[in-house]
Amino acid sequence: MRTKAMQTRQAKKWVDRAIIAVLALMGISMLMPFLWLFSMSFRPAAEAYRMPPSFLPPTFDFANYETVLSSSIPFLKIYWNSLYIAVLVTIGQLVTCTLAAFAYARLRFPGRDSLFFVMLIGLMFPVQVTILPIYLGFAKVGLLNNPLGLVLLGLTSSFGVFMLRQFLRSQPKELEEAALMDGAGYFKIFWRISLPQLKPALAALAIITFTGAWNAYFQPRALIESQAAMTLPIAMDLLRGYLGQGNLSLVMAAMSMAILPVVLLFLVAQKMVIEGVTFSGIRA
Amino acid sequence: MPDLSRPARALLLSGPISTMAKRRLSDLKKAQMQAGYVFVLPSILLYATFVLAPVIITIILSFTYYDISFGADWVGFENYIRFLTDSRSLEIFWNTLRFAFLAVTFNVGVGLVLALALNRAMPQFLLYFFRLAFFLPVIISAAFVAVVWSYFYSFDFGVINYYLGQVGLPQVPWLTSSKVAMTSIVIMDVWKNTGFFMIILIAALQGVPRPIMDAASMDGASPWRRFSRITLPYISPVLFFCIVFASIGALQVFESIMILTGGGPGDSTRSLSIYLVDEAFGSFELGYAAAVSVIMMLLVLIITIIQLVGSRRWVRE
Numbered sequence: 001m002r003t004k005a006m007q008t009r010q011a012k013k014w015v016d017r018a019i020i021a022v023l024a025l026m027g028i029s030m031l032m033p034f035l036w037l038f039s040m041s042f043r044p045a046a047e048a049y050r051m052p053p054s055f056l057p058p059t060f061d062f063a064n065y066e067t068v069l070s071s072s073i074p075f076l077k078i079y080w081n082s083l084y085i086a087v088l089v090t091i092g093q094l095v096t097c098t099l100a101a102f103a104y105a106r107l108r109f110p111g112r113d114s115l116f117f118v119m120l121i122g123l124m125f126p127v128q129v130t131i132l133p134i135y136l137g138f139a140k141v142g143l144l145n146n147p148l149g150l151v152l153l154g155l156t157s158s159f160g161v162f163m164l165r166q167f168l169r170s171q172p173k174e175l176e177e178a179a180l181m182d183g184a185g186y187f188k189i190f191w192r193i194s195l196p197q198l199k200p201a202l203a204a205l206a207i208i209t210f211t212g213a214w215n216a217y218f219q220p221r222a223l224i225e226s227q228a229a230m231t232l233p234i235a236m237d238l239l240r241g242y243l244g245q246g247n248l249s250l251v252m253a254a255m256s257m258a259i260l261p262v263v264l265l266f267l268v269a270q271k272m273v274i275e276g277v278t279f280s281g282i283r284a
Numbered sequence: 285m286p287d288l289s290r291p292a293r294a295l296l297l298s299g300p301i302s303t304m305a306k307r308r309l310s311d312l313k314k315a316q317m318q319a320g321y322v323f324v325l326p327s328i329l330l331y332a333t334f335v336l337a338p339v340i341i342t343i344i345l346s347f348t349y350y351d352i353s354f355g356a357d358w359v360g361f362e363n364y365i366r367f368l369t370d371s372r373s374l375e376i377f378w379n380t381l382r383f384a385f386l387a388v389t390f391n392v393g394v395g396l397v398l399a400l401a402l403n404r405a406m407p408q409f410l411l412y413f414f415r416l417a418f419f420l421p422v423i424i425s426a427a428f429v430a431v432v433w434s435y436f437y438s439f440d441f442g443v444i445n446y447y448l449g450q451v452g453l454p455q456v457p458w459l460t461s462s463k464v465a466m467t468s469i470v471i472m473d474v475w476k477n478t479g480f481f482m483i484i485l486i487a488a489l490q491g492v493p494r495p496i497m498d499a500a501s502m503d504g505a506s507p508w509r510r511f512s513r514i515t516l517p518y519i520s521p522v523l524f525f526c527i528v529f530a531s532i533g534a535l536q537v538f539e540s541i542m543i544l545t546g547g548g549p550g551d552s553t554r555s556l557s558i559y560l561v562d563e564a565f566g567s568f569e570l571g572y573a574a575a576v577s578v579i580m581m582l583l584v585l586i587i588t589i590i591q592l593v594g595s596r597r598w599v600r601e
Contacts, residue, residue, distance in 0.1 A: 019401050027417030033432045053443050101326040109320030115534050122335050126536050126584055128557055129577045130338035132570055156330040186319035215425030217539040233427035240431050259424050274419055
């Protein structure tokens, strides 16, 4: 009886190990595309298509990176556009969504619930259903081929408002009430009490928004054509067409630089990124 | 202090107000109202300008023939009729549904298998590695990784065909055959997104109560029986959410197809999103493109309604 129990426990341990081994193999193969692109970016351009492919960098010679930066495609300008849009959009959402979330969660005013409901409906609209009027409108006011246009589109989000409001509602409000009794104004209460309470949710929203803006493809693709106004995701396609025929290594060097911020963010704050992304359900 | 805090609470929450002087009360109420409107103003204005108004205009546009230089002509349901009777648009519609069906099935299915496999005790560094490996593709834009995959899938110089050749298998026209291209896109999509569902399902699995599982295995229930009778019912609401969520994402598929095949060969991988962009910015059929986008919105709406109705039925108290 006893030995049988021990045997099954032993067997279970081996099953566990086998499963973990299989998972490890799968995990490594999941990373293959990344290992490949990183290694290929260091391969001498002339040998780009030589088989077998590299999955570990053959050298650490940054020649390909230098070529991308000095090519006729304004790669640094494109990189700057992506950074500029992602940073401003993140700041914008932190500000507008926090203010609104505070009002919806903590203040009472006529029409509050209907306004919140109208805002919530926004979660349902796919990005495709707003693009034509935005395109026509932007064409009229000169925001086509302008990174500023993409910034404007991202300054607020239904999701951000919704997420922060839910978070704030789960927090105790005694402090706020006490401050109100002491004669503090609503802005002061917001700034001194609610904002610090919101810190973890704000960090999550910042991560989600930054990655979302960095990865965005549909709107930039529809609204931007000129190279000088491009963002990285739409420029990748251009780079592939422009450099790709003869030079795979160059495209991969550009790609390594393009994914770097998000990869770094993930390596440093893995848990927070996963929690933020799964909570919001963005699909990059 | 406790008796003083009551009126304040009455203002912050709802409820009877009796003790406070009327003037001070109305002042506070007014200040609160003003603050409320000022605080929601930026988001409401931006939302109205860049989301709400465009959606309404798109719906109106979908009933017109719109020409950029001559303006709009009302054509009633003509654009919708064209969509529903044109064999090309119907093929694209079915392509999109087929992609969605395959992508949802495999994304959630593989995610569930991975979650079950990962839901066991293991050292911290392994956990970090698995989360890294399975979740990294989720957070990198499909626009980036699809370029990498296009080199993997390339017929003559592709990494996959090279290894197939090494083990003596025939080369596969991953992106150039209309029979295979959709499968290739689904494979990349599952590689990219399944980690998302894996993470959500791991969280759900950890909510299955241990004692019930232990009791079941004591009673000699087989692993499959434990899974189908205990685990599955427990995680079914989350599974349902995953399916709904995956469907909404898959119906909008755009960049991965755009970069891998551009919708081809022929129309074999063209999705509604790509069709919409082609019609709008290629042929400048703006009214028709608007109708296509409204149809996409309706699909998302239907799924959302299914979710609302379904979750009421599925989620246990």
